Amino acid sequence: MIVVLKRLVYNIRQWILRNKKKSTALCLILLFYYFSLPRTLFQEPYATVIESSKGDLLAAKIASDGQWRFPANDSIPDKFKKCIVYYEDEHFFHHWGFNPVAIYKALRQNQKAGRVVRGGSTLTQQVIRLSRKNQKRTYFEKFIEIVLATRLEFRYSKNKIIELYAAHAPFGGNVVGLEMASWRYFGVQPHQLSWAESATLAVLPNAPRLIYPGKNQEILLKKRNALLQKLYQEHVIDKTTLELSMQEPLPQKPYNLPQIASHLLHKVAKTHQGEKITTTIDVNLQNRVNQIASYYYNQYKQNEVHNLAILVIDIKNRDVVSYVGNAPTDLLHDKDVDIITAPRSTGSVLKPLLFASMLDEGEILPNTLVADIPTQISGYAPQNFNFTYDGAVPAQRALSRSLNIPSVLMLQEHGVYKFYETLQQYKLKNINKHPDHYGLSLILGGAESNLWDLCRTYANLTSTLNYYNQTHEYRTKEFAELNIVKGFQQDYGHNSNEKNIVGAGSIYLTYNAMKEVNRPQGDEAWKFYDSALQLAWKTGTSFGNRDAWAIGTNSRYVVGVWVGNASGEGRPQLTGIESAAPILFDVFNTLPKTGWFQTPLNDLEYAEVCAQSGHLAQDDCPKTKQLITRNGKKTSVCPYHKLVHLDYSEQYQVNSSCESVDNIISKKWFVLPPVMEWYYKSLHIDYKPLPPFRPDCIVLPQHSMDFIYPKTNSKIYLTKNFSSTIQPVIFKVACSNKESKLYWYVDNVYKGITQTFHEMAIEASTGTHTIVVVDALGNEIRRKVEFVRE
Numbered sequence: 001m002i003v004v005l006k007r008l009v010y011n012i013r014q015w016i017l018r019n020k021k022k023s024t025a026l027c028l029i030l031l032f033y034y035f036s037l038p039r040t041l042f043q044e045p046y047a048t049v050i051e052s053s054k055g056d057l058l059a060a061k062i063a064s065d066g067q068w069r070f071p072a073n074d075s076i077p078d079k080f081k082k083c084i085v086y087y088e089d090e091h092f093f094h095h096w097g098f099n100p101v102a103i104y105k106a107l108r109q110n111q112k113a114g115r116v117v118r119g120g121s122t123l124t125q126q127v128i129r130l131s132r133k134n135q136k137r138t139y140f141e142k143f144i145e146i147v148l149a150t151r152l153e154f155r156y157s158k159n160k161i162i163e164l165y166a167a168h169a170p171f172g173g174n175v176v177g178l179e180m181a182s183w184r185y186f187g188v189q190p191h192q193l194s195w196a197e198s199a200t201l202a203v204l205p206n207a208p209r210l211i212y213p214g215k216n217q218e219i220l221l222k223k224r225n226a227l228l229q230k231l232y233q234e235h236v237i238d239k240t241t242l243e244l245s246m247q248e249p250l251p252q253k254p255y256n257l258p259q260i261a262s263h264l265l266h267k268v269a270k271t272h273q274g275e276k277i278t279t280t281i282d283v284n285l286q287n288r289v290n291q292i293a294s295y296y297y298n299q300y301k302q303n304e305v306h307n308l309a310i311l312v313i314d315i316k317n318r319d320v321v322s323y324v325g326n327a328p329t330d331l332l333h334d335k336d337v338d339i340i341t342a343p344r345s346t347g348s349v350l351k352p353l354l355f356a357s358m359l360d361e362g363e364i365l366p367n368t369l370v371a372d373i374p375t376q377i378s379g380y381a382p383q384n385f386n387f388t389y390d391g392a393v394p395a396q397r398a399l400s401r402s403l404n405i406p407s408v409l410m411l412q413e414h415g416v417y418k419f420y421e422t423l424q425q426y427k428l429k430n431i432n433k434h435p436d437h438y439g440l441s442l443i444l445g446g447a448e449s450n451l452w453d454l455c456r457t458y459a460n461l462t463s464t465l466n467y468y469n470q471t472h473e474y475r476t477k478e479f480a481e482l483n484i485v486k487g488f489q490q491d492y493g494h495n496s497n498e499k500n501i502v503g504a505g506s507i508y509l510t511y512n513a514m515k516e517v518n519r520p521q522g523d524e525a526w527k528f529y530d531s532a533l534q535l536a537w538k539t540g541t542s543f544g545n546r547d548a549w550a551i552g553t554n555s556r557y558v559v560g561v562w563v564g565n566a567s568g569e570g571r572p573q574l575t576g577i578e579s580a581a582p583i584l585f586d587v588f589n590t591l592p593k594t595g596w597f598q599t600p601l602n603d604l605e606y607a608e609v610c611a612q613s614g615h616l617a618q619d620d621c622p623k624t625k626q627l628i629t630r631n632g633k634k635t636s637v638c639p640y641h642k643l644v645h646l647d648y649s650e651q652y653q654v655n656s657s658c659e660s661v662d663n664i665i666s667k668k669w670f671v672l673p674p675v676m677e678w679y680y681k682s683l684h685i686d687y688k689p690l691p692p693f694r695p696d697c698i699v700l701p702q703h704s705m706d707f708i709y710p711k712t713n714s715k716i717y718l719t720k721n722f723s724s725t726i727q728p729v730i731f732k733v734a735c736s737n738k739e740s741k742l743y744w745y746v747d748n749v750y751k752g753i754t755q756t757f758h759e760m761a762i763e764a765s766t767g768t769h770t771i772v773v774v775d776a777l778g779n780e781i782r783r784k785v786e787f788v789r790e
Contacts, residue, residue: 041131041152042168046071047180048269049276050261052283053486057189057258059265062174063274068184069176071276072167077191080178081162082236083202087227089123093158097124097149124149124161126205130168171204172211185211187255195237196248199227217250224250260286263325263338268484278486280319285312288590289322296583297327300563305574307566309339310587311451313459313482313558315466320484321557322587326566334566343430343448344547344562347540347576348402350423352510353457354443355399357422358414360499360506362631366513367394367614369640370406373675376711380440382408385541391680392672394614396513402539404444411443419443425501426457426479445542454551455560456482460500461507462553468504469598473497505603505629511536511553515596518577533588534596539576546570550580556594559587605630610638612670620668644669644690651691658697671736674706678734692737705742705758705775707783708732715786718766726789728761733773733781745772 046069048061063069085092121129121142128148152161171181178201182190186197193201203223204211210220225246232242259265261281268277289310297308306329312322325338358364372390375382382404389405398406411419419442420435431438431447438446460479467475476493478500483490514536537552548563563579565571573579607628610621615638617623646665647654654664671690672680681687693699709732710716719727733742735758744751744760747769754760762771766787774780 046274079198097153169205172208185251196245264323306333345542349540356510362634400516504600544570548579550584652694674734705735733758
């Protein structure tokens with residue numbers, strides 16, 4: 001054999017040497033033949049198609065040329081493959097691109113008819129004709145098709161050629177390709193087609209106008225049945241299949257394409273235009289979440305609330321498993337707007353991030369008492385949602401109840417600039433103005449963010465906690481972007497002992513606080529049954545009731561919900577707890593149940609904490625053991641407990657000036673500042689105000705009172721009643737001794753006396769005035785205010 005090959009090579013070489021001109025021409029012909037077929041056969045734009053993680057069609061967007069043309073499939077169903085081969089090119093698997101016998105028969109038939117009645121083209125030739133935009137049918141064009149068809153056979157396999165044909169053949173109207181035709185005419189995927197349906201689609205490209213209802217369908221039916229008969233004669237199908245298939249009706253009314261995730265489709269199209277993308281969406285979950293969205297939309301639209309959005313994240317790999325960008329509303333109410341990526345006022349959903357940061361910095365402990373009193377800071381006067389005050393409230397209770405004033409005071413202590421930089425690390429891209437633009441309102445919805453970024457933030461925090469519990473380490477790139485494309489491999493970096501933004505212990509303590517958020521109506525008693533959904537979650541309501549938020553996480557999933565109007569119109573009953581929370585819990589109830597987070601003991605430690613104030617315990621505190629962050633040891637010791645000296649009745653404080661040392665009883669006492677005490681004692685019946693000194697005791701002046709209203713350097717607007725009379729301003733003072741009498745002065749002019757309830761109506765002219773309040777012992781407080789007439 002080797003000798004024969006050597007001899008053949010020698011003869012070819014000798015021929016080339018003797019026939020240089022002919023060999024050159026032959027080489028040029030071969031080069032022309034090789035490069036005659038374009039590298040990219042089809043230049044047409046394709047529809048953008050998204051599929052679920054299991055290959056179900058979620059939605060599609062028409063190609064830019066107005067044709068429904070899906071990108072080519074990697075495989076063609078066997079039924080359609082057999083149908084198209086037996087109908088168009090029975091010898092397809094046995095020729096090299098053209099069939100001489102078929103061409104000869106076509107020439108004879110065309111000569112007899114005096115016109116072109118038969119082409120004799122193979123499937124390969126038809127692929128070439130489709131790629132050349134169906135040039136005018138001439139013998140020269142046929143020659144070009146044959147040459148290119150043989151070249152195509154050298155480039156691709158037979159199966160690939162059928163795939164190209166199936167993707168670009170016309171199926172009537174603007175329907176191009178098998179996959180689109182299958183959805184349009186039968187409402188199923190190609191692999192779900194029956195023999196009759198496959199045969200119908202196999203005969204259509206030959207005469208695509210036959211698909212339209214009417215007289216043409218009689219011809220289509222004959223063609224389909226003839227193909228089925230041929231399949232039976234070739235033993236491809238049995239007699240029963242033939243008989244049943246011939247009874248199947250032809251398609252009538254076209255089907256609409258699924259639009260299970262239409263807003264996700266538009267998001268994908270921005271970066272994958274004209275591609276078929278297999279997404280991370282769980283189609284069963286997506287359908288259920290769509291149903292939930294539809295149900296609540298029909299409820300809320302009665303209150304003129306027309307939009308909502310839901311996002312579900314699988315934390316393990318940051319996969320988006322459900323994406324509902326808007327309610328099934330109408331064009332008048334912005335149904336095409338993708339709310340998930342739209343910036344909206346954050347309401348209270350940033351509060352857990354501040355709480356976690358302060359825990360991590362060692363600025364608070366979970367139960368550190370935070371003031372909840374009337375507050376005015378540089379003209380900014382935050383209010384709680386229900387316009388009440390607790391006086392003092394544990395930090396984690398303030399978070400679970402979403403109290404505004406404690407949050408503002410915590411942010412003031414932490415620092416707006418520092419918190420702003422933390423939010424930048426979380427990559428909340430819509431919070432992009434200077435920190436001074438937001439000020440303390442940053443924590444109450446003064447900034448805007450979107451559901452995508454917020455859900456990503458909570459997913460990354462949860463993943464940080466999960467990974468630390470598994471390995472006792474962090475990952476350098478834990479804070480990753482969410483993923484919507486199946487198979488994408490996240491890069492989480494390498495293991496490290498350094499935390500990313502906040503440590504696992506701070507996240508765990510924050511989630512414990514979030515678990516205590518008041519549940520929506522019907523689930524208030526969740527703590528009392530074992531099967532209750534354990535969830536760290538937070539609601540938010542923006543100013544003017546324009547945005548209602550609810551974001552929750554367990555150890556496996558994050559769910560985010562937004563409800564409102566895309567136009568920004570607020571509605572009176574639109575709140576996070578009433579509108580967004582029910583959706584959140586319905587979605588979580590469709591997800592697999594998971595346990596609560598493990599405790600990251602390596603990032604926490606036990607400490608003695610004051611049972612009443614939540615601060616680190618001092619000697620006079622009732623103590624309890626509590627898990628705190630490692631930096632928690634840097635927080636201050638309890639400032640509210642002190643040792644007081646009482647007489648035998650324990651009704652009066654005494655000292656050595658009025659009582660024998662042997663008769664003095666020393667007792668630990670919990671004492672809050674006057675204004676905090678004023679509100680705190682009304683909600684805590686066990687709170688005991690500090691007893692007064694016995695009248696016969698000599699005591700130094702003590703700071704036992706403070707202004708509730710107004711605050712330092714306040715500007716107060718004078719208002720008029722319906723009679724155009726200037727109304728007085730009500731000033732309030734808190735005093736720890738309920739028996740004290742207080743004397744009021746404005747600019748050294750006596751205005752009156754109060755006892756028990758210390759409120760005074762002050763009438764004053766515009767300008768700056770000094771308010772002075774003095775008690776019977778000579779203690780005084782003063783406040784400078786400015787009156788301004790509207």
